[in-house]
Amino acid sequence: MREAKKQPGIAEVAAAAGVSVTTVSHVLSGRRPVSAATRALVETVIKELGYRPNPSARGLRTQRSESIALIVPDLTNPFYTLVAAGLQDVLMESGYLLSITDAAQPGRALPEVVRHVLARRVDGIVLASYGATDDDIASIAETGTKLVRLGSRFRADFGDVVRADDVGGMHDVVDHLLARGYRRIGLVNGEYDAQPSQMRLEGYTRALREAGRTADPDLIHFGTFSRAGGAAGARRLFDSAHPPDAIVGGNDLIAVGVMDAARERGLAIPRDVAITGYDDIEAASLVTPALTTVHNPAREIGRTCARMLLDRLAGKYDDVAREVVLAHRLVIRESS
Amino acid sequence: MREAKKQPGIAEVAAAAGVSVTTVSHVLSGRRPVSAATRALVETVIKELGYRPNPSARGLRTQRSESIALIVPDLTNPFYTLVAAGLQDVLMESGYLLSITDAAQPGRALPEVVRHVLARRVDGIVLASYGATDDDIASIAETGTKLVRLGSRFRADFGDVVRADDVGGMHDVVDHLLARGYRRIGLVNGEYDAQPSQMRLEGYTRALREAGRTADPDLIHFGTFSRAGGAAGARRLFDSAHPPDAIVGGNDLIAVGVMDAARERGLAIPRDVAITGYDDIEAASLVTPALTTVHNPAREIGRTCARMLLDRLAGKYDDVAREVVLAHRLVIRESS
DNA sequence: CACAGTGCGCAAATCGATTTGGCCGGTACT
DNA sequence: AGTACCGGCCAAATCGATTTGCGCACTGTG
Known part of the structure; x- marks a missing residue:
């Protein structure tokens, strides 16, 4: 452990x-x-001394921390890591610091996490937690912290929203299954009150309706967006009076x-039952049979969030909130 | 978008x-x-006003940012996200802000990332990048930023190290394969100069030696710690004069x-060839057949790093660097 | 009663940058 | 020639907390 050399301040540079x-x-x-001459001189001195402005001092004066926070429900969900990577792509070159928090732990629920990042006076928050x-939103708004929400329903007074076209994506999945001849299509969904759940449900029912069929409530299950939740939901569907020949997750x-x-249950996939997913995480191509799913442009979503936040912080768009909907893409593999 | 309410300062509280x-x-x-009376009074006022000290002002005076950075080679590797979650477990309750960066992108190589976080004057860095x-290390040391390295060889002048017992873990894997009767055991490894690669290689060769066998250089391959790297390395091994009957990844x-x-190649696993991994990420149990691997206590590693860093920042242990080695655990599944 | 000791609170200096008002010399315009 | 303007630089105020030296009032002791 070498000893710390004192970092030069702006005064040393000036001198x-x-x-x-x-x-x-x-x-x-x-x-x-x-003047060009002075500028050049100062710049070389800065380089020689290795001067870097102290962010605390700067932040104190400007009332900005040049840092933004990402809050996700679950950091181990690869979809969110990709979003984080996309954010980083844009933020790092702007000198912003990205801090990432998940609200998945006991004693680390959403209100706590929000308090924590607000206490640190971040300039902006990307909120991906259903x-x-x-x-929660109000407590963010009243501090004046800029907010971009991910995958939520748009509300003009709740800041910008970036989301994928979940309704359309799920619509495509169901269309695809119908085209392949599957007739009893079940849905094992995530948390009932989560926006993505609702939008995916909407795409599912709409596709069935447009095909002249109607959704059987016995084949629709809400649980959690996790592996265990999926297994539990599927068991219920398999045990129902008329089990499904396809399940969209x-x-x-x-x-x-x-x-x-x-x-x-000893069911063969996709012969006895077809199975589809959503997001197209790495694991989707790892499992056997490989999973038919909808590709969610996670990284691009992250980049978009970052850009919107930076624009907001730069004072663009005034106070009109915006919604950006990104395209999806059906990825057909072996499970359907 | 509601309007920002001015946050109260310490002066308002005092008044x-x-x-x-x-x-x-x-x-x-x-x-x-x-005095207890004054303290109680002040505390209720703080609560009423919702006062939170301004971190910039505090940081300016104390020369601390109360934030630490995690630098990983690849954020999409689930092992590192778990480390991040472990860090967060400990850091959040101490009020520290965790910022996470991966050094995997073009234009976002390690030196850049290090500069970036140093410019932000983080108090400590957890460096997981081989x-x-x-x-890189020297540039961190000379700013006086505390450093904990992950999975690297210990050097007293390079700060603390937290790592798992990779040598022992790989030793166990090879022992296990030998016990099952596999005789030509190949190794498809990660980057040659990465510390984990070296330690895993060591465990591999040592186990063979202790069993009275010697490692065949034709069966050892270095590439990258990725799916593509693994496929490429395996192809080379399969094409060699005497192909292996087992491959440890x-x-x-x-x-x-x-x-x-x-x-x-149409090889059956584990009949024609046994395959093992390392880390025990979620995907290891998803693939078919499920992967025999070594469980790496990622979350615990993260927690340990956080505690060491906090201790250092609190001035404990003076200047003597420490090394913590965490236990591993062999997880036998279907692929061997 | 005087004096040392102690618990508690205040005023002012300080951290390192940004920002504003103003000064000075030179150019352009009338 | 006089006035107005402007580019280029500086001095000083400012952001909101922490920290230090000091003073006040009160307690216990010789």
């Missing part, structure tokens, strides 16, 4: 360059013109759980 | 409580005694790639 601290600040921020209540993790359950 | 800002600060920090050079992702390659 070494023979100018005032004001001038140094101006060449850094470009808020006022500086369980968010109006109170609310996401890929659920679909994997459905596969577990199908195997327990 | 409302009828005391000086000093006193408020003292009840917050406990650095000097405050590719770290001495220069440097990690689970590699093992999955090896499976891909085995399937291409």
